[in-house]
Amino acid sequence: MRPSRSTSLIGCTTATSELGGRTLKVIGTPGHTPDAIALLDEKNGLLFTGDSFYLGPIYLYRPETDLDAYVVSMQKLAAMAPHLQLLLPAHNTPVADPSYLPKVVAAIQKVRRGEVKPVANDGKHEYVFDGFSFLMR
Secondary structure, three states, X not given: OEEOOOOOOOOOOEEEEEEOOEEEXXXXXXXXXXXXXXXXXXXXXXXXXXXXXXXXXXXXOXXXXXXXXXXXXXXXXXXXXXXXXXXXXXXOOOOEOOOHHHHHHHHHHHHHOOOOOOXXXXXXEEEEOOOEEEEEO
């Protein structure tokens, strides 16, 4: 991947890169980890979500996880959902419907407000929703 602009991706909001004739927008999505990113192919309506979203348990229990930043990042991705054709997550199922993104925002907000009861999972708390869950401390 070759940046089309000279920029540091650490702490960036967005940058664009060319990859195999495809333009990808690099979007900073801190939360899961401070350096998390998503890649957006606007022309084809594809969003590579990295570790920010995937079907199954989303790991939000690591010491470097910042839940406030995660909520902001997911709100940013959810705002793109109407313009997307597919999500391409980093784990589990290789494709997902963009309609999950607003559901993730609503779900994490319910968790943060204490409206959802967790189930125990290997010493952690799992907040289960339709198609995904949050695994937290």
